[in-house]
Amino acid sequence: MTDTPNKHKHLEFIQASINRMSGNLFLLKGWSITLIAALFALAAKDTNKAYILIAYFPLFIFWALDGYFLSQERRFRALYEHVRKLREEDIDFSxxxxxxxxxxxxxxxxxxxxxxxxxxxxxxxxxxxxxAPFIR
Incomplete structure (x- = not known):
């Protein structure tokens, strides 16, 4: 087996980015539930159904943000696969x-x-x- 410290270090950098993107996905899901639940609680408390309609706005925003971070994670996974196949002398830490x-x-x-x-x-x-129909 050949010594490949540069390849291993580069793969670690890429894996750290993948982990960061995964963490962002997890946090966005938690925030989406929290914000939407809070808007529903306000709608029930104030008997104002406008809060329910407003809750759809963050739903779509969080969906779009989640999609962005997932696309970034997939790109880093593709980079990981690319670097994994490179020879040690071709590692440039990009x-x-x-x-x-x-x-x-x-x-x-x-x-x-x-x-x-x-x-x-x-x-x-x-x-x-x-x-929504249960909010009076």
Whole structure:
């Protein structure tokens, strides 16, 4: 086995970026639930259904942000795979992911339409619709 300290270090840098993007995805989901629940609580407290309509705005904003971070995570995963296959002497420690934009999976719109985000945010929208009639 050859000694590949540069490759290992570069892969660690990329993995740290992947972990950061994953953490952002997790935080956005938590904030979306918190904010939407707070708006529903205000709607119930003040008997003002306008808060329910306002709750859809952050839903779509968080969905778009989640899609952005997921597309970035996918680009870093593609970079990881690229670097993993490089020879030690070809390692340049580049963190540039622009060359992976042409991959359909790393596209922002593809990420927004991903199965996990669609199930989560569309499911949240359905729950909001189902709860709206109970707000008096």
């Amino acid at each position: 963190m540039e992911t622009g060359s992976f934009r042409t991959d359909p999976r790393t596209n922002w719109m593809a990420a927004i339409r991903s199965r996990t985000l669609t199930i989560y945010y569309a499911g949240l929208a359905v729950v909001m619709l189902a709860l």
